[in-house]
Amino acid sequence: MEKTTVTLNDVCEAARRIKPYVIRTPLMRGRTMDKVLGCKVYLKPEMLQVTGAFKMRGAMNKILSLSQEERDRGIICSSSGNHGQACALAGNITGTHVVVVLPEDAPHVKIDKARELGAEVVLGPRIYKERWKMVRELQEKNGYTMAHGYEDYTVMAGQGTIGLEILEDLPYVDTVFVPVGGGGLIAGVATAIKEINPKVRIIGVQAKASDGYVQSRKAGRRVEVECFPSLADGLGCRAPGENPYPICEKYVDEFVSVTEEDIKEAAKLVAAEAKLIAEPSSCVGIAAVLGGEVKVEQHENAAFILTSGNWDIDAIGKILNNEHVDGRL
Numbered sequence: 001m002e003k004t005t006v007t008l009n010d011v012c013e014a015a016r017r018i019k020p021y022v023i024r025t026p027l028m029r030g031r032t033m034d035k036v037l038g039c040k041v042y043l044k045p046e047m048l049q050v051t052g053a054f055k056m057r058g059a060m061n062k063i064l065s066l067s068q069e070e071r072d073r074g075i076i077c078s079s080s081g082n083h084g085q086a087c088a089l090a091g092n093i094t095g096t097h098v099v100v101v102l103p104e105d106a107p108h109v110k111i112d113k114a115r116e117l118g119a120e121v122v123l124g125p126r127i128y129k130e131r132w133k134m135v136r137e138l139q140e141k142n143g144y145t146m147a148h149g150y151e152d153y154t155v156m157a158g159q160g161t162i163g164l165e166i167l168e169d170l171p172y173v174d175t176v177f178v179p180v181g182g183g184g185l186i187a188g189v190a191t192a193i194k195e196i197n198p199k200v201r202i203i204g205v206q207a208k209a210s211d212g213y214v215q216s217r218k219a220g221r222r223v224e225v226e227c228f229p230s231l232a233d234g235l236g237c238r239a240p241g242e243n244p245y246p247i248c249e250k251y252v253d254e255f256v257s258v259t260e261e262d263i264k265e266a267a268k269l270v271a272a273e274a275k276l277i278a279e280p281s282s283c284v285g286i287a288a289v290l291g292g293e294v295k296v297e298q299h300e301n302a303a304f305i306l307t308s309g310n311w312d313i314d315a316i317g318k319i320l321n322n323e324h325v326d327g328r329l
Contacts, residue, residue: 003153006188008195011160014061018158021060021093023049027169032273037289039296042170045276047309051085054159054307059086061158062147063094071096076144078135081234082308083149088119101135150184151243160188166303167196175302177285180204180213181235183244190251203294204255205284211257212237229327231263234281258284262291264319271320279311
């Protein structure tokens with residue numbers, strides 16, 4: 001039977017399935033950040049995860065959930081970033097053929113990295129809709145299984161294991177801040193946490209430059225927005241994902257968006273106080289508190305998911321030195 005949502009049981013199964021292959025990242029106490037943010041700070045550093053991002057959880061769960069026949073046929077995905085690398089490595093580990101479709105003008109480092117991890121790289125159009133048409137044609141022609149970065153419920157369940165770990169390490173957590181792009185991460189995390197403890201507040205955070213979920217929540221329906229370059233380039237969201245959207249409407253308490261300036265300040269704070277290299281997309285939750293978009297209390301236990309650290313190290317250095325850095329679309 002085809003899945004129509006993600007459940008707590010799915011997330012628990014995913015945790016069991018991927019345990020031998022992923023890192024159980026710590027929940028770090030950020031005491032030196034308490035005074036600045038005005039709450040008790042906890043950080044979930046997924047840049048310490050395999051491939052440097054949370055995406056390995058979902059990719060690994062997807063491949064391990066397939067039948068041997070499906071693995072023999074292979075999987076296909078389209079991603080110029082963390083999801084593609086995660087699928088490539090998960091395929092390498094399990095002996096599964098992985099096809100990663102990248103934009104033809106993607107940086108050579110991303111193309112080379114996917115190949116190094118064992119994936120077959122196919123170059124397609126930069127325009128998203130045209131590239132996905134190509135992906136679908138390749139899927140149908142070769143019998144590949146699709147591993148979508150945020151529409152796939154099995155991928156969502158893998159990402160949701162972050163929520164389980166937060167509750168295991170901090171059962172009395174009050175608020176969890178989750179960066180939001182397509183919505184697969186927050187759909188999985190919110191399902192896991194709310195099904196166990198509905199009192200926990202779940203806040204989804206986007207860049208103002210690309211805030212499809214924020215505007216959809218205001219409109220009361222899925223809407224499409226115009227996107228602009230942002231330092232949080234990993235959170236592009238012209239419109240909410242079709243499958244994550246109803247899950248988020250059920251479980252996510254609030255969606256907020258943050259400015260580029262607050263994103264920069266948040267990245268600097270994480271580097272200075274937590275000693276972590278976090279890409280700007282990871283830091284939007286902290287930016288939401290710094291910029292006053294979300295109110296917190298001194299006694300509040302707030303967990304911030306830092307999603308990844310795969311960003312140009314020179315650009316991060318410029319941010320720390322208060323130099324200008326252009327956003328990316």
